[in-house]
Amino acid sequence: MTCVCGSDLWPWRGAEPIGDPHPMGHEYVGFVEEVGSAVTSVKPGQFVVGSFATSDNTCANCRNGFQSNCLHREFMSTCQADYVRIPNAQGTLVATDDIPDERLWPGLLAVSDVMGTGWWAADAAEVKPGSTAVVVGDGAVGLCAVIVAKELGAERIIAMSRHETRQNLAREFGATDIVTERGDEGAARIKELTGGIGADSVLECVGTPQAMHQALHSARPGGNVGFVGVPHDDAVDGQELFFSHVGLRGGPAPVRRYLPDLIDRVMGGRIDPGKVFDLTLPLDQVAEGYKAMDERRAIKALLTP
Numbered sequence: 001m002t003c004v005c006g007s008d009l010w011p012w013r014g015a016e017p018i019g020d021p022h023p024m025g026h027e028y029v030g031f032v033e034e035v036g037s038a039v040t041s042v043k044p045g046q047f048v049v050g051s052f053a054t055s056d057n058t059c060a061n062c063r064n065g066f067q068s069n070c071l072h073r074e075f076m077s078t079c080q081a082d083y084v085r086i087p088n089a090q091g092t093l094v095a096t097d098d099i100p101d102e103r104l105w106p107g108l109l110a111v112s113d114v115m116g117t118g119w120w121a122a123d124a125a126e127v128k129p130g131s132t133a134v135v136v137g138d139g140a141v142g143l144c145a146v147i148v149a150k151e152l153g154a155e156r157i158i159a160m161s162r163h164e165t166r167q168n169l170a171r172e173f174g175a176t177d178i179v180t181e182r183g184d185e186g187a188a189r190i191k192e193l194t195g196g197i198g199a200d201s202v203l204e205c206v207g208t209p210q211a212m213h214q215a216l217h218s219a220r221p222g223g224n225v226g227f228v229g230v231p232h233d234d235a236v237d238g239q240e241l242f243f244s245h246v247g248l249r250g251g252p253a254p255v256r257r258y259l260p261d262l263i264d265r266v267m268g269g270r271i272d273p274g275k276v277f278d279l280t281l282p283l284d285q286v287a288e289g290y291k292a293m294d295e296r297r298a299i300k301a302l303l304t305p
């Protein structure tokens with residue numbers, strides 16, 4: 001099972017050059033068909049979940065928990081297909097104990113990127129029990145980030161969204177407040193809701209300069225911004241950051257670090273990030289999935305064989 005990612009829309013819109021035609025996509029769960037001679041950690045027939053960034057899980061960066069910066073990293077790229085080859089399979093794939101019930105597959109698929117990325121956003125923004133967390137972005141990652149903020153015990157979770165179905169899902173996932181204003185107005189509203197100070201943690205899940213400004217202006221001095229939207233323009237003013245006392249950390253999520261825990265949370269029914277999929281299409285209609293997401297008719301498109 002695979003899906004379309006918000007980040008797939010960048011090349012689709014022409015914002016990133018693509019060479020030859022090739023299958024897209026980097027999110028996947030599925031059954032092992034065959035393994036290479038060096039692979040002993042998984043075997044044919046097992047149901048596996050992997051990260052969009054492959055890793056050996058043994059090098060120094062992996063051991064430090066930054067598997068998405070593995071010295072042998074290869075990003076997945078051809079998952080919107082019937083079969084996919086997983087480089088670094090030994091360190092990348094995590095097999096479930098049993099074959100999961102089919103209704104859990106979408107949730108496990110979400111773990112391979114958007115849920116893991118949401119977790120990293122919250123981790124990077126240092127969400128703590130009792131804190132106030134703001135989520136910028138109401139795409140699949142932003143909505144998953146709301147789940148994480150709740151799992152990590154944030155007392156107040158403010159989701160920034162002006163889209164009703166997404167607001168409803170954010171509330172279902174644990175958002176306590178919704179802010180519809182954007183940009184400086186959005187940041188001003190966050191200040192209003194936080195005693196004029198700003199939030200402890202802000203999770204930036206978009207990647208545009210506007211979203212980054214909004215995030216930086218919404219955090220309190222001493223607070224932290226975790227940014228997981230892939231930046232496509234310079235968005236950070238060094239001098240402004242210096243005087244803000246806001247901590248900033250982001251990057252591609254080390255999903256592999258979180259996989260065992262997230263698989264358990266989904267398999268145990270504690271979280272259901274699969275709810276972000278609001279459109280299911282057969283693989284050969286993948287183009288409609290891109291279109292629906294681009295036009296914001298769908299949050300995230302699930303693709304079935």
Ligand SMILES: [Zn+2]
Nearest residue numbers: 005007027113
């Ligand atoms: Zn993705």
Ligand SMILES: [Zn+2]
Nearest residue numbers: 057059062070
């Ligand atoms: Zn590594």
